[in-house]
Amino acid sequence: xKGWVIGIDVGSLTTDAxxxxxxxRVLSFSIVDTGYNSTDAAREAMTxxxxxxxxxxxxxxxxxATGYGRAAVPEANKRVxxxxxxxxxxxxxxxxxxxxxxxxxxxxxxxxxGKDGRVQDFVMNDKCAAGxxxxxxxxxxxxxxxxxGMGDISISARGEAAISSVCTVFAESEVVSLVxxxxxxxxxxxxxxxxxxxxxxxxxxxLRVSGGVTMTGGVAxxxxxxxxxxxxxxxxxxxxxxxQIVGALGAALFALREK
Amino acid sequence: MHLDLETRTRKDYIxxxxxxxxxxxxxxxxxxxxxxxxxxxxILPVEIWDPPLRTREASAHLQSxxxxxxxxxxxxxxxxxxxxxxxxxxxxxxxxxxxxASIVNDYLGIHKPCYxxxxxxxxxxxxxxxxxxxxxxxxxxxxxxxxxxxxxxDLKRSVDRWxxxxxxxxxxxLLRSEGRLNTSNRAFYSILRRVEYLHPDDFHPLLTNFLQSxxxxxxxxxxxxxxxGVLPNPPEVLDHLDAIGVRVVDDxxxxxxxxxxxxxxxxxxxxxxxxxxxxxxxPCSTRGSAIEERLNHILKKIRSSRADGVIFxxxxxxxxEFFDVPILADxxxxxxxxxxxxxxxxxxxxxxxxxxxxxxxxxxxx
Ligand code: SF4
Numbered sequence: 196x197k198g199w200v201i202g203i204d205v206g207s208l209t210t211d212a213x214x215x216x217x218x219x220r221v222l223s224f225s226i227v228d229t230g231y232n233s234t235d236a237a238r239e240a241m242t243x244x245x246x247x248x249x250x251x252x253x254x255x256x257x258x259x260a261t262g263y264g265r266a267a268v269p270e271a272n273k274r275v276x277x278x279x280x281x282x283x284x285x286x287x288x289x290x291x292x293x294x295x296x297x298x299x300x301x302x303x304x305x306x307x308x309g310k311d312g313r314v315q316d317f318v319m320n321d322k323c324a325a326g327x328x329x330x331x332x333x334x335x336x337x338x339x340x341x342x343x344g345m346g347d348i349s350i351s352a353r354g355e356a357a358i359s360s361v362c363t364v365f366a367e368s369e370v371v372s373l374v375x376x377x378x379x380x381x382x383x384x385x386x387x388x389x390x391x392x393x394x395x396x397x398x399x400x401x402l403r404v405s406g407g408v409t410m411t412g413g414v415a416x417x418x419x420x421x422x423x424x425x426x427x428x429x430x431x432x433x434x435x436x437x438x439q440i441v442g443a444l445g446a447a448l449f450a451l452r453e454k
Numbered sequence: 455m456h457l458d459l460e461t462r463t464r465k466d467y468i469x470x471x472x473x474x475x476x477x478x479x480x481x482x483x484x485x486x487x488x489x490x491x492x493x494x495x496x497i498l499p500v501e502i503w504d505p506p507l508r509t510r511e512a513s514a515h516l517q518s519x520x521x522x523x524x525x526x527x528x529x530x531x532x533x534x535x536x537x538x539x540x541x542x543x544x545x546x547x548x549x550x551x552x553x554x555a556s557i558v559n560d561y562l563g564i565h566k567p568c569y570x571x572x573x574x575x576x577x578x579x580x581x582x583x584x585x586x587x588x589x590x591x592x593x594x595x596x597x598x599x600x601x602x603x604x605x606x607x608d609l610k611r612s613v614d615r616w617x618x619x620x621x622x623x624x625x626x627x628l629l630r631s632e633g634r635l636n637t638s639n640r641a642f643y644s645i646l647r648r649v650e651y652l653h654p655d656d657f658h659p660l661l662t663n664f665l666q667s668x669x670x671x672x673x674x675x676x677x678x679x680x681x682x683g684v685l686p687n688p689p690e691v692l693d694h695l696d697a698i699g700v701r702v703v704d705d706x707x708x709x710x711x712x713x714x715x716x717x718x719x720x721x722x723x724x725x726x727x728x729x730x731x732x733x734x735x736x737p738c739s740t741r742g743s744a745i746e747e748r749l750n751h752i753l754k755k756i757r758s759s760r761a762d763g764v765i766f767x768x769x770x771x772x773x774x775e776f777f778d779v780p781i782l783a784d785x786x787x788x789x790x791x792x793x794x795x796x797x798x799x800x801x802x803x804x805x806x807x808x809x810x811x812x813x814x815x816x817x818x819x820x
Contacts, residue, residue, distance in 0.1 A: 263806045278814035302807060314818045316787065319811055 199250060200257045201241055202446025204277060205233045205264030208300040208328075208413070211440045212240035214248045214255070215447040219287070223247035224440045233264030259450040261442050263301075273453055278306055278317050280445030285409040286312035287448055288441070289433040293406030296395060296424065296432075297441075298414035300328040305398045312448075318398045323363065326394030328414050330363050334387045337370055338380060349385040349419030356386035366390060385419065392423040399428065409433040411441035464500070464651050468538050471498050471653060478601055480569075481539040483527055483554065485547045485708050485740055487571050488590055488728055492543075493654065494612035495597055495604050500539065501650040503709055504687045504800045505530045515557055521771045522800040523684070524550045531558060541567040541600065547740045548774050569596055575742035578733060586732055587725045609724045615654050617727075622661050623649075623714045629665070631704045631759035633674030637664070639692040639702045646710060647686070677819040678703035680756055682782075683767035683796075684775060685709035690804045691767060691796070691812065700816050704759035706752055707767075708775075712738045739774035748778060749785050756791060762819045763792035765812075770799050792818050 198217030204210065210229045214222045225243035229236045237260070245252050260271035261280040268274075277297075285295040286308055295306040303326050307316040320326050335342045356378050360366045366387070373383050391414070399408075408428055414420055415438035425432050435441055462470075471477045480492055482499045492499045505526050512528040530536060544555035559568040572589050574582040594604055623646070629635040630642065645664045649657050676699040685707055686692055695702060705711050717734035721727045737743030737751050752764065764786055768775050783793045794815040796808060 263810065276810050276814040276817060278810065279817045314814065316792070316818070317811075317814060319807065 198451070199248075199255050200259070200447050200450035201244065201255050202280070202443040202448070202450055203237050203240060203258065203260050203262075203268060203271070204280065204440070204442035204446060205229060205237050205260065205262040205267060206277075206299065206442070207263055209439060210236040210240045210262070210264070211443040212237075212244040213440055213443040213447045214244050214250065215444075215451060217451060219448070219451065221444065221447075222250075224437065224443065226439055229264065233267035234269065237264070237268045237270075257450040257453060259446040259453070261446040273449065275446060275449050277442045277445075278304060278319075279314055280442045280449065281411050282306050282308040282314045282445065283312045283448045284441035284443075284445030285411055285433075285435075286310075287444060288435050289407060289409045291407035292409040292433065294399065294402060294404040294408045296399065296408060296410045296415075297412040298326070298328055298391070298395060298410070298420070299412040300332075303327050303395050303398070303412075305395065305402055307402045307404055316402055318401050320394065320398060326391055326398070328412070330366070330391055331387065331414065331417070331420075333363055333367060334370060334384075337367055338374070338383065340380065340384065343416065345384050345388070346417035346419040346421075348381045349388050350422065352379070352381035352385040354379070354382045354385075355389060356382045358383075358386040358390045360390075385423075388417070388419045388423050391420060392427055396424070396427045407433060409435070411435065411438045413439050465538065467651065468498070468500060472538065475653075477653070478540040479538060480541050480543050481536055482543045483545065483547070483551055484523060485545060486573060486713055486732070486735070486738075487543055487545045488593070490612045490616045490724070490728060491590060491594055491604070491609065492597070493616070494609040495601050497540075497597070497601055498651075498653055499543070502527045502530060503650065503685055505535070506801060507533065507535075508801075515561075516553075519771050520553075521550055521769045521773075522802075523769055523772075524554045526800055528554060528557065531562065531564060536564075536566070539566065541569060543569045543571060545571045546573060548772075550771075550773065567600055569593060573732065573741070576737070576744065576747075577742070583729050583733065586729050590725055590728055606724070610722075613719070613724045613727050615658075617719050617731075619649075619654060619658050619661065620714055620716065620731075621718075622658070622665060626661070626665055627704065627711065627715060629669065630702075631755075633672075633678075633701075633703070634670055635665075635668045636670040636672070637668045638696045640689060640696055642702070643686040643689070643692060643710070649714075650709075674701060674703070675699070676701060677762045677816065678760060679819075680704045680706060680752065680759060680761040680764045681767060682706040682752065682764060683708070683779075684769045684772055685800075686767065687769075687800050688798060688802060688804060691765075691798075691808075694804065694809060694812055695816075698813060698816050700819075703761050704755045706736070706748075706755060708738060708740060712736050739778045745778055745781050749782055752782065752786065753789065763794065763815065765815070766793070766795045768795065768797050770797050 203212045211226045213224045223244045225240045227240045259273045260268035261277045265274040285292045297304045303320045305318045478497045482501045509525045511532040512525045681702045716731045719727045737747040
C-alpha cells in the first residue's frame with residue numbers, strides 16, 4: 196500500500212481535506228461547507244479530495260482530524276487540535292515562521308512556533324466576535340459588499356474612518372452612523388479592517404515574537420487586512436496561496452509523522 | 455435509616471445533622487474562616503461556593519460584572535434554598551463578598567443572623583496576630599449569644615481534630631505530587647471538597663479510607679500540571695484532563711490548598727494554635743500576599759511535584775485573582791513553564807474552544 200494520508204479540518208464554516216504522499220507532497224485538497232452535519236461534511240471533503248487525486252478513500256493509510264468538529268470524524272486514527280495543526284502547516288509552507296496568525300470564522304488564534312513546528316505558546320480570542328471573520332461578515336452584510344471584495348475596496352481607500360468600538364454590536368451602529376454621514380465606503384471598510392487588526396495585534400504582543408509571521412485562515416485572503424497587519428507588526432507577512440487549508444495540511448503532516 | 459454518603463444529597467445530610475445530632479448549621483461564604491470554632495460549638499459549617507443553579511433573581515441586586523460565586527450564592531438565598539441554615543458567615547475575602555454580606559444583612563430582610571469575620575491581610579505586622587486572635591474571640595462572643603457558651607475544652611478538642619484532618623489532607627497532597635496516589639483528578643477533588651459540608655466525624659474516615667485505598671508504588675504516567683485559581687469548577691475540566699491523560703499533581707487553588715496546607719501547630723492554647731495555622735497558610739491573593747511570595751510558592755510546588763505546566767482556572771470577574779494572574783502567568787512563562795489561563799463562569803459547560811485550549815496545552819507539554 197502507498198503511504199497516502201489525509202488531514203481533515205472540520206471548522207465551524209468549512210471543512211477542508213488535504214491528501215499528501217509520503218514525501219510530503221500535497222496531491223489534492225478540498226473545501227466544502229460544514230453545514231449542520233460535521234460527519235457528512237468530513238466524508239464529502241475526503242471524497243472530493245480523493246477524487247481529485249485520482250484515489251479511492253480505501254487507498255489512504257492514515258487519517259488525522261482537527262478543528263472544532265474533530266470528534267465527529269469516526270474514521271480518524273488520531274485527533275489533534277487546530278492550534279498544533281496550523282503551526283505544523285505554517286512551518287511546512289514557510290520554514291521561517293515563528294508566529295502564526297489564524298483569523299478564522301468564529302475565533303482567532305496567535306501561535307508561537309518553534310523551529311520544529313511545535314507550539315510553544317498560544318493566545319485565543321474566544322470571548323466574542325471582535326477580531327474574527329464573523330465581525331467582517333456582519334459588516335459586509337451591513338454595507339452590502341461581498342466578503343471577498345472587501346480587501347480590494349479597502350486597498351483603494353485614501354482616508355480611513357475611525358471605528359473605536361471593538362464590540363461587533365457597537366461597531367455596527369458606528370458603521371450605520373458613518374453611512375448616514377456619507378463617509379466613503381472604502382474608508383469605512385478600511386476602518387473595519389483596522390479594528391480587526393488592532394484586536395489581533397494586541398494578542399500578538401502577548402507572545403513577543405520577532406521572527407517570521409504567517410497568516411492562515413480565510414481572512415488571510417483579505418489583502419486589506421494583511422496590509423494593515425503588516426503595517427502593525429512592522430514586517431512582511433507570509434500568506435499561503437490557500438490559507439484556509441493550512442489546518443488540514445498540518446493534520447496530514449501529523450498523519451505522516453504517526454505512520 | 456442512614457443513606458450512604460455517596461448518594462445522600464447535601465440537603466438530606468444537613469437535615470440529618472440537625473435531627474440526629476442536634477447540630478446547628480451555618481452557611482459560610484468563601485473562603486477562610488475558623489471552622490474549628492464553629493465545630494466546637496456544634497455548628498456545622500456548610501460552605502457556599504458553587505451551588506448548582508442558574509442566576510435568575512440575583513441579577514436584580516448585583517452588577518453584571520460580578521463573579522458567579524457571589525451571584526450564585528445570592529441566588530441560593532433568593533430561591534429560598536437556605537431554609538435549613540441557622541445563620542450565615544461572611545469572611546472578609548474580597549470586596550464582592552463584602553458587598554454580598556451587606557446586601558444579605560442590610561437589604562434582603564431574610565431574618566437570619568449574619569456574622570462577619572475579619573482577618574488581617576498581608577504584609578503582616580506585629581499587631582496582626584493579636585488582631586486575628588481578637589477577631590476570633592469577637593466571633594466567638596457573637597456566636598455564643600445565639601448558640602450558647604463555648605467551652606475551652608471543646609475548642610481545644612476541635613482544634614486538635616482539625617489539625618489531624620489537615621495532616622491527612624497534606625498527606626494526600628504529598629502522595630499525589632509524588633505520583634503515589636492512584637486516583638483520577640475528578641475523584642481527588644470530589645473527596646476533598648466534601649470537607650465543605652461534612653462533619654469531621656464523616657469527613658475524616660472518608661479521607662483516611664481514600665488515602666489508604668489509593669496508595670500505590672507505580673510511577674506517574676503522562677503529564678502533570680499544577681492547578682491554580684479559585685476552585686476546581688467546572689468539574690468537566692478535571693474530567694477532560696483525565697480523559698486526555700493529564701494528571702493534576704498539585705494545586706494552588708483558593709478553595710483547596712491555599713486554605714488547608716498550613717504548617718504544623720505547636721501551641722497548646724487553642725486561639726494561639728488557630729493563629730499559628732492562619733499565619734502559616736500559603737500565600738493568597740485574598741489575603742494580600744506579595745506577588746513574589748506567590749510566584750515563589752508556585753515555583754516551589756512545580757519543582758516538588760515535577761509539574762510540566764500550570765493551568766489557572768479563574769472565575770470570571772474574580773478581582774483578587776485577576777490582580778495577580780497576568781503577572782504570575784508572565785513570570786512563569788519567563789521561567790520557561792507552559793501556562794494556560796482559563797476563565798469560566800461557575801457551572802458553565804465547557805465550550806468547544808475551552809476544550810481545544812486544554813488539548814492544545816496538553817499537546818504543547820509534549
Ligand atoms: S471568586 Fe473571587 S471575587 Fe468571587 S468571591 Fe471568590 S475571591 Fe471573591
